[in-house]
Amino acid sequence: MNIYLSTDETRNFLDIFITYILYGSWYGWFVIVIFQFYILHAIFHNFLNKRNPIIILLITFIISFSHSFTTYFNQDYLQWWAEFYPVYSRAAIPYWIFYFAFGYYLGKNYEYVMKMLQKYIWIVVALWVCSIIPITMFYHYKGVVYAQSNRFDIMLYTILTFLIILYTMKVLSRYKFSVFLLISEISFFIYLSHPLINEYISRGLAPFVNIPIVFIVVLTVFTLGLSIGIA
Known part of the structure; x- marks a missing residue:
């Protein structure tokens, strides 16, 4: 909408459609991530269903963290993804593969996860507090200040925050x-x-x-x- 309200926009409709809808270069880029998740689920559902969740989560965490970390500190690596990935580079699946695996196993084991949250919610809260430490350290000592969902130091913080909100909404749902x-x-x-x-x-x-x-x-x-x- 900002595009059409802008008085200095000179591109035609087709250029805008390709850039923002197909390529995903706007704040709705996450829709493209969701489409990629659908594809991954269709391809790897049977594989993930037969594997140990802890191992898969560990592997995907390493992939996502390494990718996010490298894109931040290595401009050549970031530029390569920007040039060769078919859609907007922020939608690159290595950023989000850990969240995909987490969501898959959460959905598959939802009732069990909720029981564990109810039993160990204060441990989760304590871990959430601890997850703020690396964010603070990278901010103060490495100058990592950008506020984006693909930050390498917020992955555990994001997951734990989601679990706490999920549990809170579950409790409040009775009202x-x-x-x-x-x-x-x-x-x-x-x-x-x-x-x-x-x-x-x-x-x-x-x-x-x-x-x-x-x-x-x-x-x-x-x-x-x-x-x-x-x-």
Whole structure:
């Protein structure tokens, strides 16, 4: 939508369609990742079903971490993927293969995982706190400041955060909060619309930028409210 609101956009519809829809060079690139997941599932379902989950998760973690780490610190490696991968390089499957394996085994063993979460939730929370340590260290000592989902140092943090949220939502589901159901139903629209809304709301909230907590809370509330209202 930002493209069509831009007054200096000179590309024709076909160029825009190829660049953003087929190649995936926009913030909806994750849709291409999902399509790749579908393909991987169709090809490797039987293989994964017969293998030890721990071994597969360990191997895929090494692949994803190594790829993310190398693309950050080695520009030649990053450039190679940007030039030769058929779609947007952020959608390259080595980034996400660990998350694919995690999602596969979580879905396959959902009831067992939920029982373990209920039993060991505080251990998971403790591990979550520990997972923040490498993020902090890379930030302070290596200057890793980019805020992207393919950061090499947030993989365990992301998985543990997801498990905690999953458990929390499971607990809250007994109260049947309608707002959660509403957000769930329109979550894809919220994701697609929030960058456009954020761009304009953040300008109005500029006076609060030096108060991060206030800025983030107000921005989140306004963005979520407008996204739900538009939807």
